[in-house]
Amino acid sequence: MSQEPSPDSSAEGQDPDAPVKPSEPTNPDEEQEDPEEPQPPAYDPISYEVPVSVTVNNGGTLQEADVTAKLIDQGICVGEAANSTEGTIALPALTFDAPGTYSYKLELTAKDRPGLSLAKPSLTLDVTVKDEDGALQVVSLSCDGSPVSAVRIDCEWNEPAGTWSLDSQGWHYTTYDGTRVANATRVIDGRAYRFNAQGTMVTGWFLDGAVWRYYGGQGAAHDGAMRKHGWLWDGAWYWLDDNGAMATGWHTVDGAHYYMDGSGHMLSSGWKWLGGSWYYLHGSGAAATGWLLNGSWYYLDPASAAMRTGWQKIDNAWYCLDGSGAMRANGWMRLGNTWYYLYASGAMASGWQWVGGAWYYLGGPDDGAMKTGWFQDGDYWYYCDGSGAMAHNEWIGSWWVNGSGAWDPSLPASGKTGWQNPSNYYQVSSYGVRFPGAGHGYYVTVPTIRADATREQCISAFLARARNYLGTPYRWNYSDAPGVGVDCIGLVYQCAYATGMDLGEFNPYNHWITGPHGWHSHDANNFWSYGKIQKIAFESRAPGDLIFWPGHVAIYIGNDQVIEAVPGRVRQASIRASGANYLGVGRLYV
Incomplete structure (x- = not known):
């Protein structure tokens, strides 16, 4: 039989599934070594005196030892002290040798003195001590759960009633302990009274240091x-503040401003010069603020009530207040070299304004100054003459401004985009026609077409201008305004000008100065012969074409009707009214 292996024999050849024999249990009777218990760190003890103060409310006076405090630690008194005349209580110092929060009770006792009582008979104190870099330090003190820097003990004072007495000098007051009040202010039943050095109650005005106060009148009720x-009425109105002091200078009462002079009298009724500014005081004494109508309109600062002058922005509008404060209004106003326009309300006008039959530009809402010369507004340039009136439908130097007054820099020099006559014919334009001249020869119809007008729109403008002249007197050599006078070719000039068509030498000025006694070179015959028009067959005539006869021209409007200037007046008539010996048909709009 094989030998069983001993427990301490080599594991080599050992059955891996064999159980391992547990170690022998320790004999409890055998003596064992005790492990070392951890020791808390050792601190140097510190001392701490709880700061305590005593306060007497309601005007009472603290006396020595009015309050005694006992410091209780877990039911044991660890310190006791009474207050000093300075109001402090010096409790014995506490000693701490470990961090933590230490709680105490502070039990209080008030001296049995009439009128004195404690607000609370006891307080709970918590002192927190912490390890600060290996040293103990008191880090906080709380009283009844609230952090404090010092413990405050509140006492209430309800002085026992004294007695009033009246003699030939007046009223006197004796306190409960038999002391007559003298040379002092005393609160009695919630009201303040003043007593002079003899102990007599003061009435009327009293100078208390540098402050005047008022005490009620003498009487049986010791008022x-x-x-x-x-407010106090004493021959004048006075204002007394919360401390009874007589006010001087400016004071705000219920949101209104009042002014009291050096004697305390409230000023009222009218303009007052105060401290370098004008103010207006109503009969009640309240200073006016905002807009005031007093013969003129004035504006008083809402915050200070001082009268404003000069330019003022009020409710998003600008107003001009002159040196007297009166508001300027209703029309043109010149300041220095600048003109402004003011509405009837006094508000300064801005932007474009139509005044007296002309347009004026007065800048932005914070500008208002009338502009002259060239200036830009938005995408366009405008020109206003020296009077500020906007130019329109006229040439300014070499620039044309249209009916709205605008010069559009994006337009070509011709003033025309889109449709245009071929270059060998008269050109149309949204710009007006210029030529030198004077007198009757200088009238020129302004163009009524847009820069992008089509051929049909140009013809429509040409015919519309012709209709404007119906009924106008016939005047030889004239090419003037509707109602003044034209002849046949003069009518054609003005209608062509309505489309900005410059006819060159064929113009009102040359038409005038060469007649009636000179060679009439700028007449219908010469326009037929030398004008840059397209000559077409009679049967191809269309509205807007010109029908020529020897010595005469008419504007064809369709349906065999023409508008023509004949002796007498401008009329609409049949194409045959002037005969059938036509020279031909000329077309301006090719």
Whole structure:
């Protein structure tokens, strides 16, 4: 039989599934070594004196030892002290040798003195001590759960009633302990009274240091209580503040401003010069603020009530207040070299304004200055003459401004985009026609077409201008305004000008100065012969074409009707009214 292996024999050849024999249990009777218990760190003890103060409310005076405090630690008194005349209580110092929060009770006792009582008979104190870099330090003190820097003990004072007495000098007051009040202010039944050096109650005005106060009148009811926080009538109105002091200078009462002079009298009724500014005071004494109508309109600063002058922005509008404060209004106003326009309300106008039959530009809402010369507004340039009136439908130097007054820099020099006559014919334009001249020869119809007008729109403008002249007197050599006078070719000039068509030498000025006694070179015959028009067959005539006869021209409007200037007036008539010996048909709009 094989030998069983001993427990301490080599594991080599050992059955891996064999159980391992547990170690022998320790004999409890055998003596064992005790492990070392951890020791808390050792600190140097610190001392701490709890700061305590005593306060007497309601005007009472603290006396020595009025309050005694006992510091209780887990039911054991660890310190006791009474207050000093300075109001402090010096409790014995506490000693701490470990971090933690230490709680105490502070039990309080008040001296049995009439009128004195404690607000609370006891307080709970918590002192927190912490390890600060290996040293103990008191880090906080709390009283009844609230952090404090010092413990405050509140006492209430309800002085026992004294007695009033009246003699030939006046009223006197003796306290409960038999002391007559003298040379002092005393609160009695919630009201303040003043007593002079002899102990007599003061009435009327009293100078208390540098402050005037008012005490009620003498009487059986000893009405000498100090007046405060309100108006007082004593031959004039006075204002007394919360401490009863007579006010001087500016004071705000219920949102209104009042002014009291050096004697305390409230000023009222009218303009007052105060501290370098004008103010207006109503009969009630309240200073006016905002807009004031007093013969003129004035504006008083809402915050200070001082009258404003100069330019003022009020409710998003600008107003001009002159040196007297009066608001300027209703029309043109010149300041220095600048003109402004003011509405009837006084508000400054801005932007484009139509005034007296002309347009004026007065800048942006914070500008208002009338512009002259060239200036830009938005995408366009405008020109206003020296009077500020906007130019329109005229040439300014070499620039044309249209009916809206605008010069559009994006337009070509011709003033025309889109459709245009071929270059060998008269060109159309949204710009007006210029030529030198004077007198009757200088009238020129302004163009009524847009820069992008089509051929049909140009013809429509040409015919519309012709209709404007119906009924106009016939005047030889004239090419003037509707109602003034034209002849046949003069009518054609003005209608062509409505489309910005410059006819060159064929113009009102040359038409005038060469007649009636000179060679009439700028007449219908010469326009037929030398004008840059397209000559077409009679049967191809269309509205807007010109029908020529020897010595005469008419504007064809369709349906064999023409508008023509004949002796007498401009008329609409049949194409045959002037005969059938036509020279031909000329077309301006090719």
